[in-house]
């Protein structure tokens with residue numbers, strides 16, 4: 001269920017489930033699914049993840065990235081996108097693909113093609129609609145910051161922590177691709193290099209921040225267990 005912070009996400013969710021059964025039946029036959037996501041600290045934009053029936057876990061990662069990881073990013077990293085998000089289309093449709101033939105991580109689309117969103121609807125209110133695709137498996141394999149990623153990896157030696165770190169890393173990558181494409185939508189004249197630099201900065205700052213917090217909590221646990229041993 002989309003966060004309460006976004007009336008638009010609620011309204012779009014209601015619109016999707018109240019459409020005529022025929023439309024939903026055909027969609028279901030075609031294996032199309034939708035999930036709504038809302039940023040916890042802002043009303044707009046709302047995000048619709050359009051995905052294939054077999055990909056609910058991948059879609060959940062995108063929702064988790066928007067609804068939880070965004071707020072875990074440092075304030076400065078989020079503020080760098082404040083103006084861009086303010087000017088973004090109110091409703092962002094993300095077509096979640098597994099891969100892209102061209103090898104890109106994602107693209108913004110000039111036209112909205114996802115059927116339920118390609119025509120204006122009352123449920124969208126004043127919000128304009130923008131569309132992009134994200135190639136999940138490309139993002140998974142993407143070495144965003146090769147040196148930094150490997151250096152951070154070595155900080156989580158134990159199994160479960162390393163696994164959690166990799167999940168977190170993937171979601172920050174997904175967020176960074178989402179922000180990158182929104183940036184292109186808002187400012188098509190800005191050169192790729194500038195857009196890329198901004199999204200890589202967001203990724204880098206978010207990940208370093210996550211590692212610092214995780215390390216602090218880890219050493220705290222170790223310290224506690226040491227002091228307990230000392231008393232016995």
Ligand SMILES: [Zn+2]
Nearest residue numbers: 180184192195
């Ligand atoms: Zn780009």
